[in-house]
Amino acid sequence: MKRRKVLLIPFGELKTFFRRLFVAILFLIAFFGILLSNVDSLVVSAVDKVIIEVTGPAMQIVELPARAIHRIYTYFYDISHIYADNQQLRQENKQMMILQNKVRTLEVENQLLSRLLNYTPPPEATFVSAQIIAESGDNFTHLLLVYIGDSEVEKGQIVMSNESVIGRVDTVGKRYAKVILITDINSKIPVIIERTRTRGILSGNNTDRPQLIFTRSNADIEIGDVIVTSGVGGMFPAGLPIGLVNKVNNDGSVEVEPIADISRLEYVRIIDYGLSQDSEFLNDFAEGLDNAQ
Template sequence: MSVAGHTTPPIFKRGLPPAARLTVYLALSTAMLVADLRFNYLETLRQGLSVLTYPLQIAASTPAEWANRTLEYFSSLNRLREENARLNAKSLEDAKRLLRQTGLEAENKQLRELMTMREKTPVRSIAAEVIYTARDPFARRVVIDRGARDGIEPGLPVIDGVGVVGQITRTFPLQAEVTLLTDREQSIPVRVQRSGLRAVMFGAGNGQLELRYLASNADVEPGDVIVTSGLDGVYLADLPVARVIRVERDDARGFARFLCKPEAGIERSSAVLVLGRARADMPQPEEPPAPPPPTLHRKP
């Protein structure tokens, strides 16, 4: 409250000058720092302030953290997509490579078996490759890349590395047609390897073979191996033909039906051998010497 006739000095109206105030604040701060270092009396105050300001810190850092997490999520998603695409491409390439390798191994196996069979056969043989299947849907025929120019002629037998495949039925200059054993019009003289029973094998037209015209009590059982008999002079003897898989006996009619599975990869072989005639190289029997003419004796 002002007193009449008394005037407030100018220093109290304006306060301390800025330089003085700065000096006071610096001195006060220095005193507090020294006191805190000596007596550590501000620790409780700092802890309380940190507790009070923690929600503010969380609220201030939350938007930036969300933004960082969102950016990291989309970056990770993009990386995962790129990695997934790369792995899918690598998996597809590995699958192609494995498929090619499997095909090459199967082809090499067939060629090795074919060379082994070629060494076992005593007749001339010509290696050929199956290039496509004939267009007739009701026949079992394939076309090979060898023809009349290579010495192929109708009637020659065709085998693979395991057994009999079929027979040459038509020839062209550079190609030839092979009728497979499974064709309905194809037949071959055979014998049962276990019992020696002779029979004729016919194509069933469905990828199987059939022994026909045998009595119901014929000595043929499932699992028996059927080989060529060599009686026709076309096929070599003892070439594997088929294996009996089912026997149907009909005592009322007196006949039995024997279904067989081909031993050779008849409809799967990609490489085959065309054999020469089974009896082409067999020595012909020598003609017996002609008897001397009879000597005529005159009676005295």
């Protein structure tokens, strides 16, 4: 008579084995996630989009009381500063009137010269307004989650406040998009100093003062110089304001203060200059710079 083989592993041990296997798999997922995020993996990106879409509505609900508190605070803050603001606006208005006349003259002159040179103007920019619904939750990253609704937004598009560039679109879901701010360590933007036309890269360092790197060592840089996009890399158009030189250190490093006051923003503008298709080039460019560094 044949004896039946019996599985002699106790159920408890089997359960422990599978539990350990499960933990090992979780560690492996995290480990491979880190490896894949370095190569801009489609899998990580797809998972990112799905989770943002799922948690986005919850974030919108959570954000409602915060927005209400912020509005009340802003209301009283504005009232307390109303006189000073009024004086400043009167002063600015006088300067604007003078500038307006100059602009009209320059505009006519520009049109005449463009016709003479047969100049093709760049495509008109279109923009989408998006509400900020979440900020990064720790000190190691600087990003925003914005609600874009059904608008068409693409990775790499530029994100601006009313005044200046604040970042770029990193991940786009169906209704939400993740925006990397210019202060984030992942942000590298080709810029130029408006006054001297000195080129450089504005590199985020996770502080509120990004640094200007790769400038000439003998470059003429002064505090208060305006930093604008250079247009190198093809993703951002040239001439968009970003920040002001805040400090020039003895070691040659330059700290830049962003023009936009991100703390008062509730909405941002995602601008399409029709250039985002070339965004891969900028990524390669930024990676190349990192490698060179």
